[in-house]
Amino acid sequence: MKKTIQILSFVATIGMLGSLPGHAEDVKKDYKSVESLLSHPKSVVGEEIFYPGGTPAEITSAIVTILPGEKTVWHKHGVPLYAYVLSGEAVVDYGDAGIRKYPAGTDFMEAMDHWHQGINPGTEPVRILAVYLGAAGLPNVIKKP
Numbered sequence: 001m002k003k004t005i006q007i008l009s010f011v012a013t014i015g016m017l018g019s020l021p022g023h024a025e026d027v028k029k030d031y032k033s034v035e036s037l038l039s040h041p042k043s044v045v046g047e048e049i050f051y052p053g054g055t056p057a058e059i060t061s062a063i064v065t066i067l068p069g070e071k072t073v074w075h076k077h078g079v080p081l082y083a084y085v086l087s088g089e090a091v092v093d094y095g096d097a098g099i100r101k102y103p104a105g106t107d108f109m110e111a112m113d114h115w116h117q118g119i120n121p122g123t124e125p126v127r128i129l130a131v132y133l134g135a136a137g138l139p140n141v142i143k144k145p
Helices: 002-017 023-030
Strands: 057-066 081-087 089-093 099-103 107-109 117-119 126-135
Touching: 057 117, 081 099, 089 126
Parallel strands: none
Antiparallel strands: 057 126, 081 107, 081 126, 089 099, 089 117
């Protein structure tokens, strides 16, 4: 739980400062014990990451659990999503952008406007910390019709 709180604190800080160049490095300078996890301007499928403008921010975090053999519905995200794999190995099918594997300890900025499906082909649950950097009135997850 302590690790999760540390990760959430870090993500919130980077989420607020990460849109300006150099701020991830500034965060590391300001604290004695900060392990940088991610600072990247693009999603895993190469999309530019943008923050929804014009509405108040709404940051949402969740632990997503995918049981062995389960698949998520095909979906995309209406807002930037930082993901950190806490346990297991997540496999994500991005359709024409390929399939990617994310073992425990991996973090990434998830695709926003690209349909994808999470899969757990393993024998243990996959647990993912999902932090949606959203805005009021915008959906975090959009299911494919």
